[in-house]
Amino acid sequence: MPHRPLARALTALVALLTAVVGAFLVPGTAQAAAAVNYVALGDSYSSGVGAGPYDLSGCLRSQKSYAPLWAAANSVDSFTFPACGGAVTDDVLSKQVNSLSTSTTLVTITIGGNDAGFVDVITSCRFGSTSSCTSAVDGAKAFITGTLPARLDRTYAAIKQRSPNARLIVLGYPRLFETGSCGLLAMSTYKRTILNEAADVLASVTAARAAAAGATFADTRPQFTGHGVCAADPWIRDVTGVIEAYHPNAAGYRDGYLRALTTVTG
Incomplete structure (x- = not known):
């Protein structure tokens, strides 16, 4: 018994x-x-601008971006890559979400930087006066906190509607600069500092809207710490990169973005 x-x-x-x-x-x-059916949406920080070489799509897509790297490392069942350099939220809604379906199980995206006009802001700071830089940064921060949230909400909602069975992971943007000594021709420490502060505002707003949409936010700033422009080992290209300026290089996508994505996917 x-x-x-x-x-x-x-x-x-x-x-x-x-x-x-x-x-x-x-x-x-x-x-x-x-089964993992992965669709990578977004702008140049998803398409891989800065990593090269690029396909012939006109979107500057690189196989060295974090999305194809993750897809290859995880042997996904399908991988679709509509991310496009220069994309804003309207481009995602009008062109990219068509790649989604009920069979999609994973979606990643970086979006919002172009809506906020960061190219013009950085150009103003790189080549303009301190006052013009400050004004441009203040304008971008006002847009990020006032207008961008609704655009992100609409974008995330459309993604969820098109792919109701997918996990949505929103990746943020890194701080672009180190603020130590950077040579005589570099932007001032002040300019680099306020640009990094604007990146922090963008990250905070994006994280909040992602959470509200039930998405996962992958913060890339910790991975890029110590590897911005002016670092001894930069993962961000400087102004000499022309169209690639202020985008991650191959190491940035591999060791920065891919690591951030892997951190949240396991």
């Missing part, structure tokens, strides 16, 4: 293990549940 409870427990354990093993052996069960 005293051994019967133990025997029952062992029998139950064997049955459980059999069921688990059987799930992995029966076609159409565990394999189907584990």
Whole structure:
């Protein structure tokens, strides 16, 4: 009699293990549940501007961007890559979300920087006066806090509607600059500091809107710390990169963005 409870427990354990093993052996069960159909949306920070070489799409897509790197490392069942350099939220809504479907299981996106006019802001700071830089940064911050939230909400909602079974991961933008000594021709420490502060505002707003949409926010700033423009080992291209200026290089996508994505996907 005293051994019967133990025997029952062992029998139950064997049955459980059999069921688990059987799930992995029966076609159409565990394999189907584990299918990963990945769609990478977004702007130049998703398409891979700065990493090169680029495809012939006109979107400056690089296989060295974080999205194709993650897809290759995780042997996904399907990978679609409509991210496009220069994209704003309206471009995602009018062109990119068409790549989504009910079979999509993972969506990543970087978006919002172009809406906020960061190219013009950085250009103003790089080549303009301190006052023009300050004015441009203040204008961008006002847009980020006042106008951008509704645009992000609309974009995330459309993604969720098109791919209701997908996990949405929103990746943020890094701080672009280190604020130490950077040579005589570099932007001043003040300019670099206020640009980094604007990046922090953008990250905060993006994280909040992603959370409100039930998405996961992957903050890239910790990974890029110590690797901005003016670092000894920069992962961000400086102004000499022309169209690639102030975008991650291949190391930035691999060791910065891919690491941030992997941190939240496991």
